[in-house]
Amino acid sequence: MVKNKEITVVIPSFNETENLSILIKRIYKEFPSVKIVIVDDSSPGENKKLRGIVRDQKTIILISRSKKSGRGSAVLLGFREALKDKDTKYMFEMDSDLAHNPIEMTRFLRKLGDDNFDVIIGSRYLSGGKVDMSKNRIILSIIINKFLKILLGVKISDYTGGFRLYNRDAVKFLTDSKLKSTGFITLSEIVYKLNRKGFKIGEVPITVRNRKHGKSSVDVREYVKSLFFVLKMRFKSE
Numbered sequence: 001m002v003k004n005k006e007i008t009v010v011i012p013s014f015n016e017t018e019n020l021s022i023l024i025k026r027i028y029k030e031f032p033s034v035k036i037v038i039v040d041d042s043s044p045g046e047n048k049k050l051r052g053i054v055r056d057q058k059t060i061i062l063i064s065r066s067k068k069s070g071r072g073s074a075v076l077l078g079f080r081e082a083l084k085d086k087d088t089k090y091m092f093e094m095d096s097d098l099a100h101n102p103i104e105m106t107r108f109l110r111k112l113g114d115d116n117f118d119v120i121i122g123s124r125y126l127s128g129g130k131v132d133m134s135k136n137r138i139i140l141s142i143i144i145n146k147f148l149k150i151l152l153g154v155k156i157s158d159y160t161g162g163f164r165l166y167n168r169d170a171v172k173f174l175t176d177s178k179l180k181s182t183g184f185i186t187l188s189e190i191v192y193k194l195n196r197k198g199f200k201i202g203e204v205p206i207t208v209r210n211r212k213h214g215k216s217s218v219d220v221r222e223y224v225k226s227l228f229f230v231l232k233m234r235f236k237s238e
């Protein structure tokens with residue numbers, strides 16, 4: 001049985017105060033007093049509101065950055081913070097927009113323990129997984145994932161999902177590696193690097209909900225940038 005104090009949940013956020021206040025309660029319901037590291041790039045006003053919400057929570061560390069610097073780099077910074085706690089053996093990453101449901105976290109932990117995996121990816125596209133997003137976004141995501149699978153060749157079905165569980169060794173490897181991307185595509189870079197290093201990667205099905213508050217910060221520019229990034233990573237890597 002994994003103990004609460006062995007888990008740290010790393011959450012990137014950009015203008016998500018309303019969602020985060022709900023998410024924190026949901027996480028504590030599953031794992032009372034678990035450690036949470038939030039890496040927030042919000043505007044000063046929004047960040048102040050968030051500070052107010054987490055002020056009385058003893059197990060939350062809020063790291064605030066002064067400008068929006070990407071989901072990927074936020075999670076990496078959160079991992080570095082999480083590693084400082086020697087009790088932390090397992091690290092989750094999850095979105096702050098209520099897309100990911102903390103109820104499903106035990107499924108990740110069980111899978112990691114049962115099959116000796118180093119990393120468990122929450123997958124929307126595994127049998128049993130569900131996505132409640134607009135049709136266009138689902139189609140785009142499926143195409144991107146098929147493309148990434150052909151290009152990067154890791155045997156998983158969801159390269160861009162941000163609900164994951166890592167053991168300490170995998171996180172240590174990632175914080176020591178010089179990851180080159182900073183946005184959502186870091187999720188794919190991580191899978192590629194871990195797989196090449198021989199870490200064992202498993203998947204569990206998850207249900208992903210469309211956000212109710214706020215808006216997505218992934219735009220066409222980021223998609224195009226990401227496409228060139230993966231091509232470069234695949235064909236230029238040492």
Ligand SMILES: Nc1nc2c(ncn2[C@@H]2O[C@H](COP(=O)(O)OP(=O)(O)O)[C@@H](O)[C@H]2O)c(=O)[nH]1
Nearest residue numbers: 012013014041069070071074095096097216217
């Ligand atoms: N710290 C930080 N978090 C971010 C940034 N961009 C996105 N996020 C967070 O990453 C998660 C996924 O982003 P989202 O905009 O929902 O992307 P989508 O789900 O692909 O539409 C959300 O929890 C965002 O708040 C960023 O630049 N910095």
Ligand SMILES: [Mg+2]
Nearest residue numbers: 095097099211
């Ligand atoms: Mg989202």
